Amino acid sequence: xxxxxxxxxxxxHFCIVTHWQDAGRVNEPGFGGLERHDGPSAxxxxxxxxxxxxYRFNKGQTNLQRGWMMVLESGEDLRQALDQFYPxxxxxxxxxxxxxxxxxxxxxxxxxxxxxxxxxxxxxxxxAQQLIxxxxxxxxxxxxxxxWQIDAHxxxxxxxxxxxSGIPAPLAENEAIPLLCREACNFFVEExxxxxxxxxxxxxxxxxxxxxxAGLRGL
Amino acid sequence: MPIAPKPHSALLIVGHGSTGNPDSSxxxxxxxxxxxxxxxxxxxxCCFWKEEPSLREAFYMIDSGEVxxxxxxxxxxxxxxxxxxxxxxxxGPSTIIRGKTFHYCLPVGSHPSMTRLILRRARxxxxxADPAQTTLIITGHGTHLNRNSAQAIRDQVSRIAASxxxxxxxxxxxxEEPPFIAGWDLMAPTPQVIVVPFFIADGLHSYQDIPxxxxxxxxxxxxxxxxxxxxxNPHHLRxxxxxxxxxxxxxxLLADVILDQVADFDRMHKSALT
Numbered sequence: 001x002x003x004x005x006x007x008x009x010x011x012x013h014f015c016i017v018t019h020w021q022d023a024g025r026v027n028e029p030g031f032g033g034l035e036r037h038d039g040p041s042a043x044x045x046x047x048x049x050x051x052x053x054x055y056r057f058n059k060g061q062t063n064l065q066r067g068w069m070m071v072l073e074s075g076e077d078l079r080q081a082l083d084q085f086y087p088x089x090x091x092x093x094x095x096x097x098x099x100x101x102x103x104x105x106x107x108x109x110x111x112x113x114x115x116x117x118x119x120x121x122x123x124x125x126x127x128a129q130q131l132i133x134x135x136x137x138x139x140x141x142x143x144x145x146x147x148w149q150i151d152a153h154x155x156x157x158x159x160x161x162x163x164x165s166g167i168p169a170p171l172a173e174n175e176a177i178p179l180l181c182r183e184a185c186n187f188f189v190e191e192x193x194x195x196x197x198x199x200x201x202x203x204x205x206x207x208x209x210x211x212x213x214a215g216l217r218g219l
Numbered sequence: 220m221p222i223a224p225k226p227h228s229a230l231l232i233v234g235h236g237s238t239g240n241p242d243s244s245x246x247x248x249x250x251x252x253x254x255x256x257x258x259x260x261x262x263x264x265c266c267f268w269k270e271e272p273s274l275r276e277a278f279y280m281i282d283s284g285e286v287x288x289x290x291x292x293x294x295x296x297x298x299x300x301x302x303x304x305x306x307x308x309x310x311g312p313s314t315i316i317r318g319k320t321f322h323y324c325l326p327v328g329s330h331p332s333m334t335r336l337i338l339r340r341a342r343x344x345x346x347x348a349d350p351a352q353t354t355l356i357i358t359g360h361g362t363h364l365n366r367n368s369a370q371a372i373r374d375q376v377s378r379i380a381a382s383x384x385x386x387x388x389x390x391x392x393x394x395e396e397p398p399f400i401a402g403w404d405l406m407a408p409t410p411q412v413i414v415v416p417f418f419i420a421d422g423l424h425s426y427q428d429i430p431x432x433x434x435x436x437x438x439x440x441x442x443x444x445x446x447x448x449x450x451x452n453p454h455h456l457r458x459x460x461x462x463x464x465x466x467x468x469x470x471x472l473l474a475d476v477i478l479d480q481v482a483d484f485d486r487m488h489k490s491a492l493t
Contacts, residue, residue: 044248048241057238059271083264083280087272091279100317104275114302182276186238186269 001177002086002143003064003168006078015078017070020169026069034069040077042070043084058185059086060144062168092180096147104183107151110192120189122196125150129157131191136181137161143168144181222259222478229262229283230254232477233274233303234291234419236267243420244270246469247291253474260287268298274306278316286321287481291468293328293359293419294371312488322488324480327468328371328417332479334378336470341413344452345462350385354407358400359417360424361393369393372417394428401432404457411453411460419468426465435463 005020016026018034025032050056051065072078082090095101106128110121128150136142137160145166149155156162166178232251237243247265255263266277288307290299307321308314314321327333341355359372372391380389387409392400403412414433416425427439434456453460
């Protein structure tokens with residue numbers, strides 16, 4: 001799941017979780033020097049910062065730190081750990097599989113913003129499509145598969161980001177739990193706000209909506 | 220107040236969160252861990268307006284059919300009255316959403332038991348200060364946009380003044396409305412002053428802005444989690460001894476206040492049903 005790999009039946013433990021690129025080290029003497037954590041309590045700290053100490057507010061980023069292993073002894077502990085590494089990731093996956101997931105399109109998300117973020121909904125559809133190409137997907141360090149559209153009638157343009165499976169490790173779809181993006185993240189909302197501001201300040205910007213352009217001319 | 224175990228219910232703690240640093244949500248997670256360790260609920264989760272999981276995603280983390288929602292906010296206001304009900308699709312004290320019953324509790328900051336936490340924090344930060352020679356100032360943001368946040372502080376001031384704690388004076392002060400915290404030395408009649416920030420987390424205001432207004436720092440420092448040096452008390456400033464505590468929301472007993480709000484919800488809304 002995401003950048004995590006689970007291994008069962010290792011040294012009689014229920015499950016050992018590592019960064020997928022460290023999975024092989026579990027079978028080396030001394031666990032290959034991995035720092036051992038028993039139980040799920042360290043998951044939040046591990047998920048919170050990159051190796052160089054940067055805050056990972058978007059947990060879907062493909063910069064999960066390496067060099068650790070987590071030993072878990074029950075399914076409950078595993079679920080708790082996963083909910084720290086990828087908040088709500090398991091539940092969203094299960095709901096999607098059962099066809100009960102309510103996906104939230106971008107316009108719905110932007111229209112519910114408040115304060116300074118209310119401006120975000122002013123972004124044009126073309127501007128939003130550009131942003132997806134610019135900041136989403138594995139080429140921009142996000143491991144999530146986007147489920148939402150711009151609105152009910154406007155699907156995402158075809159791109160590496162819109163096509164991505166949500167599985168960053170080299171695994172088949174039936175071997176992994178994909179990370180799913182049911183609503184645009186707050187980073188995307190923030191970028192929408194900035195882009196909308198640029199569009200509105202530039203009357204000649206190709207993405208500025210005709211109605212906004214007329215309104216700005218009237219100021 | 221002790222709370223009866225709820226082995227078939229979930230607790231959902233709702234915080235603001237931040238896209239800039241983990242300090243805003245850290246107390247939420249710590250309170251959730253503390254409550255989880257007590258084994259009172261089948262599940263304990265957090266969700267946030269500006270962090271993951273979002274309020275809408277939280278629904279998918281919960282397996283239980285009954286959910287108590289407690290806002291980790293300092294007062295009633297825009298977030299507790301507009302944002303949280305809208306995002307969680309709550310329509311009243313109890314709402315059934317796709318087969319789950321959500322009970323919406325009041326925010327932690329409005330509970331009377333916060334008074335106990337403020338007094339405890341004041342004693343911790345200044346254990347040797349004689350209350351009779353000490354002014355206790357509770358400080359908050361203060362803004363014309365939300366009168367409730369200042370009212371929550373004024374309520375605490377009244378309760379502490381009536382509590383018999385023995386402080387020479389108990390005052391409220393704010394960053395952006397009078398009485399201004401920057402004038403703490405002029406409003407305090409005693410040689411010793413304790414300032415307790417009435418915020419949910421150590422973030423921009425309590426750890427960076429207010430220390431500058433108090434005169435402890437010359438310019439805003441780094442976020443709490445990035446600082447190496449603990450702010451040492453007391454500070455000899457403006458001919459007084461000043462003790463400055465971290466935000467009240469970081470107090471570990473806030474977990475008890477969360478449970479108090481659940482117990483209060485049951486008493487107010489469920490007793491009629493039983």
